[in-house]
Amino acid sequence: xxxxxxxxxxxxxxxxxxxxxxxxxxxxxxxxxxxxxxxxxxxxxxxxxxxxxxxxxxxxxxxxxxxxxxxxxxxxxxxxxxxxxxxxxxxxxxxxxxxxxxxxxxxxxxxxxxxxxxxxxxxxxxxxxxxxxxxxxxxxxxxxxxxxxxxxxxxxxxxxxxxxxxxxxxxxxxxxxxxxxxxxxxxxxxxxxxxxxxxxxxxxxxxxxxxxxxxxxxxxxxxxxxxxxxxxxxx
Numbered sequence: 001x002x003x004x005x006x007x008x009x010x011x012x013x014x015x016x017x018x019x020x021x022x023x024x025x026x027x028x029x030x031x032x033x034x035x036x037x038x039x040x041x042x043x044x045x046x047x048x049x050x051x052x053x054x055x056x057x058x059x060x061x062x063x064x065x066x067x068x069x070x071x072x073x074x075x076x077x078x079x080x081x082x083x084x085x086x087x088x089x090x091x092x093x094x095x096x097x098x099x100x101x102x103x104x105x106x107x108x109x110x111x112x113x114x115x116x117x118x119x120x121x122x123x124x125x126x127x128x129x130x131x132x133x134x135x136x137x138x139x140x141x142x143x144x145x146x147x148x149x150x151x152x153x154x155x156x157x158x159x160x161x162x163x164x165x166x167x168x169x170x171x172x173x174x175x176x177x178x179x180x181x182x183x184x185x186x187x188x189x190x191x192x193x194x195x196x197x198x199x200x201x202x203x204x205x206x207x208x209x210x211x212x213x214x215x216x217x218x219x220x221x222x223x224x225x226x227x228x229x230x231x232x233x234x235x
Contacts, residue, residue: 001025001044002086005109005154005161007182010102015067018183020156021104022127022147030127030235032145033158035059035066037127037232040075049079049086058129058232059143070094077102112163113176115151119169123205125149128229135213135224146229153177159185164199173210174202195219201227 002023008031009018019033029040029051040053057071077090077100086104125148132142144157153164153175161182166175179197195218203212209230216223 001027002042002049002104005107005156005163006031006086006104007107007156007161008102008104009183010100012067012098012100014098017067018158020107020145020154020161020182022154023104024235028235029053030145030147030233032058032127032129033156034143035064037129037145039127039233047080049077049081049088051077051079051088051090053077055092056232058145058230059131061143064143068095068098075100079104107161107163107182109154109163111178112152113165116165116167116175117169118151118167121170122168123148123166123173123210124207124231124234126234127232128209129232130155131228131230133226133228135226138223138225141225145232147235149235156182159183168205171204171206172202173205173212174200176200177214179216203227205229207231 003025006021008021021031027041031038036055036057038053038055042049042051053075055073073092073094075092077088079086079088084106088102091099128146130144130146134140146155151165155162160179162177162179164175164177166173177199197216197218199214199216201212201214212227214225
C-alpha cells in the first residue's frame with residue numbers, strides 16, 4: 001500500500017504541473033500545490049491502484065491564473081507500481097477529452113523531527129492551505145498545502161516539500177520545518193531555490209485555521225514571513 005509523502009508530476013495537452021501528496025495506510029490521499037488541493041481515496045487490487053480525487057482551488061489571488069477554468073471537480077485514475085514510483089492515467093468528465101498522466105515519487109522524510117506534544121485542545125488534524133507573505137519590506141509570497149497530524153507536518157507546493165513537527169495547546173502553537181526543493185524551481189522561487197531551509201515558527205490557532213510568524217535560514221540569510229493556514233478538511 002502507498003504510505004507517506006510523495007511528490008507528483010502531471011502532464012496534459014494543456015501543460016504540466018507538480019505538487020505533493022500524502023497517502024495514508026487506510027487508503028486516503030491529501031495533497032495539493034500552489035493553486036489547488038487534492039483530497040480523495042485509493043484502493044489496490046491485483047497490482048492496480050484505483051483512485052478518486054477531488055480537485056478544489058484554494059488560491060484565489062486575482063494574479064493567479066489556473067491551468068483549467070474549473071473548480072471542485074472529481075478526477076479518477078488507474079495506476080501501477082514501477083519501481084518506487086506509481087504511474088497513473090485518468091481524467092474527469094468536467095474536462096472531456098483531457099487525459100492526465102501523473103507520477104507519484106516518494107519523498108524521504110526519515111530526517112523529520114520527532115512529533116511534538118499536542119494537548120487535548122490542540123490544533124485539529126487535517127489538510128490546510130497555507131498562504132505566506134514576506135515581512136521586513138521583502139516582496140513576494142507563496143501558497144501551498146500542509147498536513148498536520150498528531151504533532152507532525154507534511155506538505156509543500158509545486159516546487160518544495162515541507163517536513164516538520166509542532167506542539168500545540170491552549171490556542172498557541174510552535175514548531176520547526178525543513179523546506180526542500182523536490183522539483184527545480186528554475187528561478188521562480190530564487191530565495192529558497194536549491195537550498196534546504198530550516199524554519200522556526202510560533203503563533204495562534206482556532207477551529208478554522210492558524211497563523212504564525214516564522215524565520216527561515218536560507219544560506220547565511222535570515223528571512224521573516226507570516227503564514228496563514230485555513231483548514232480544508234479534517235484527517
